[in-house]
Amino acid sequence: MLIELSIENFAIIDRLRLQLGSGFTVLTGETGAGKSIIIDALQAALGARVGADVIRGDAAAASVEAIFELESGERDALGDLLGDYGVEEDDTLILRREVNASGRGTARLNGRAVPVGVLSAVGAALVDIHGQSDHLSILRRDRQLDILDRFGDLLPLRSEVATAVRRYASARRDLEALAAGRREAEQRLDLLRFQVGEIEAASLRAEEEDDLAAERNLLANAERLTQLAAGAYEALHEEGAAIERVGEAGAAARDLAAIDAALAPLSERLDAAMVELDDVAQEIRRYRDAVEYDPGRLAEIEERLDVLMRLKRKYGPTLDDVIAFGRQARADLEGVEHIDERLDELQADVASAEAEAGRLAEDLSHARAEAGQRLTDEMGAALQGLGLKGTAFSVELARTERPDGLPVGAQSYAYSASGIDTVTFLVSFNPGEPLRPMERVASGGETSRFLLALKSVLAEADRTPTLVFDEVDVGVGGRRAHDVGQRMRRLAAGHQVLSITHMPQIAALADRHLTVVKAIREGRTAVDVRGLEHEERVAEIAEMMSGTGTEAARRNAAELLAAARRDIA
Numbered sequence: 001m002l003i004e005l006s007i008e009n010f011a012i013i014d015r016l017r018l019q020l021g022s023g024f025t026v027l028t029g030e031t032g033a034g035k036s037i038i039i040d041a042l043q044a045a046l047g048a049r050v051g052a053d054v055i056r057g058d059a060a061a062a063s064v065e066a067i068f069e070l071e072s073g074e075r076d077a078l079g080d081l082l083g084d085y086g087v088e089e090d091d092t093l094i095l096r097r098e099v100n101a102s103g104r105g106t107a108r109l110n111g112r113a114v115p116v117g118v119l120s121a122v123g124a125a126l127v128d129i130h131g132q133s134d135h136l137s138i139l140r141r142d143r144q145l146d147i148l149d150r151f152g153d154l155l156p157l158r159s160e161v162a163t164a165v166r167r168y169a170s171a172r173r174d175l176e177a178l179a180a181g182r183r184e185a186e187q188r189l190d191l192l193r194f195q196v197g198e199i200e201a202a203s204l205r206a207e208e209e210d211d212l213a214a215e216r217n218l219l220a221n222a223e224r225l226t227q228l229a230a231g232a233y234e235a236l237h238e239e240g241a242a243i244e245r246v247g248e249a250g251a252a253a254r255d256l257a258a259i260d261a262a263l264a265p266l267s268e269r270l271d272a273a274m275v276e277l278d279d280v281a282q283e284i285r286r287y288r289d290a291v292e293y294d295p296g297r298l299a300e301i302e303e304r305l306d307v308l309m310r311l312k313r314k315y316g317p318t319l320d321d322v323i324a325f326g327r328q329a330r331a332d333l334e335g336v337e338h339i340d341e342r343l344d345e346l347q348a349d350v351a352s353a354e355a356e357a358g359r360l361a362e363d364l365s366h367a368r369a370e371a372g373q374r375l376t377d378e379m380g381a382a383l384q385g386l387g388l389k390g391t392a393f394s395v396e397l398a399r400t401e402r403p404d405g406l407p408v409g410a411q412s413y414a415y416s417a418s419g420i421d422t423v424t425f426l427v428s429f430n431p432g433e434p435l436r437p438m439e440r441v442a443s444g445g446e447t448s449r450f451l452l453a454l455k456s457v458l459a460e461a462d463r464t465p466t467l468v469f470d471e472v473d474v475g476v477g478g479r480r481a482h483d484v485g486q487r488m489r490r491l492a493a494g495h496q497v498l499s500i501t502h503m504p505q506i507a508a509l510a511d512r513h514l515t516v517v518k519a520i521r522e523g524r525t526a527v528d529v530r531g532l533e534h535e536e537r538v539a540e541i542a543e544m545m546s547g548t549g550t551e552a553a554r555r556n557a558a559e560l561l562a563a564a565r566r567d568i569a
Contacts (some may be wrong), residue, residue: 029516067500152371199326229288
């Protein structure tokens with residue numbers, strides 16, 4: 001539940017700390033005292049859109065902090081979302097929102113910065129705020145479908161339907177795309193066969209071009225290579241050449257070493273050089289003798305390189321690209337050659353997906369019918385309790401017919417992510433009058449009571465722990481305000497309920513009574529909230545009843561509180 005709300009520099013609130021508890025709490029006060037501003041601030045902490053216009057007068061920024069105490073089920077429900085943003089699960093959750101003069105701001109969960117959308121998602125799981133503007137949303141047909149699914153706890157099944165419908169729609173798109181492209185694919189068949197045949201017949205290797213270029217270089221320069229090798233051999237091994245001269249030097253070194261032993265290493269090095277030079281000379285000779293000029297092989301290489309060049313011009317800048325193109329062309333060819341088989345597979349996929357979507361949509365539709373009947377029955381009891389004995393309510397379900405042009409034999413209803421149903425809430429405020437859609441007859445005080453009955457019934461089925469009612473009793477007469485308060489009190493048995501009200505009959509039934517008053521501090525308007533004890537509560541309710549604090553009004557207020565205590569007991 002919400003245990004504390006701290007507000008700073010928000011609208012006319014300079015600094016406010018509101019401590020709350022379980023059960024049923026009411027906030028009262030004169031019009032314009034700032035009650036709805038408190039709710040606006042709470043909504044900001046819960047991720048609602050706010051701008052710089054909410055910042056109080058000369059302040060640089062506004063901030064709101066809401067502290068929640070979580071039970072184990074609520075921690076489990078929020079666990080994944082909190083974990084995604086590194087927020088540790090704890091018994092306490094702090095939502096904080098700050099807005100600066102530029103309109104930019106920050107959102108934090110337990111001190112960790114998060115996107116505002118995360119506050120919104122967490123807030124939706126913790127608090128449900130019912131305001132006067134909600135009346136308009138309940139009148140919308142699409143909203144009524146959501147309300148029924150929420151009331152019947154059907155959102156998990158609806159999610160399954162949405163998944164199945166997406167799979168069905170995807171399979172149909174694939175089938176239609178393949179069928180539409182069949183003619184074009186068949187026209188490409190000859191081209192693909194030619195491309196695959198040309199590339200595969202070439203038996204390409206990625207490194208082949210480099211190998212052939214190296215071999216061509218050798219063959220094209222065979223004569224020059226022979227001449228160079230012969231020259232090198234002659235320089236080493238002919239009469240008077242390097243090897244002979246080194247041999248002479250070696251003989252002289254041996255004679256020197258015989259006289260001066262210190263020169264023996266030089267003699268050995270010259271002997272080794274002699275052996276190495278002779279070995280090099282022999283290698284060069286063998287290379288010279290092996291060089292062969294082969295015009296035929298050179299022509300073959302030139303022809304093969306020309307083939308590779310033509311393939312690269314057509315299919316890619318490198319042989320790797322040509323090979324990759326060939327693989328893809330082979331895959332495309334096989335796809336075209338087996339297109340009928342693929343069409344059969346996709347048709348089977350469509351049929352399977354449609355059957356699954358149809359089964360789940362039918363299950364959802366039947367479950368909605370049952371939930372609609374339960375909602376109708378519970379609304380009947382709620383309307384009686386609010387004095388609307390002549391008012392009738394019903395939930396009408398209709399299935400959306402499919403448009404023409406869809407496959408023969410397909411399910412006869414149009415699928416959407418929300419199933420196959422449309423939902424309309426029907427109401428009649430007068431006996432004998434036909435039931436009509438709510439938006440056609442919604443007006444006046446009876447409508448306010450009717451919508452309050454609907455909200456209270458829905459809230460009883462809602463798992464959201466904290467429920468806030470922001471002046472939803474507007475238009476409710478004094479005679480029925482007690483019944484409205486009783487419904488809110490019953491809700492407080494399973495929820496934390498906070499209500500802003502102008503009705504003394506409702507305020508008298510609350511477990512805790514807070515009053516919102518304007519104050520002047522340092523020449524500026526500010527807002528205070530005070531918790532009322534018994535005598536203060538009598539005085540507040542007396543003013544709510546008569547607008548004055550006369551002794552007669554106080555007696556009436558005391559009697560109202562006493563009667564409320566008896567009802568509670």
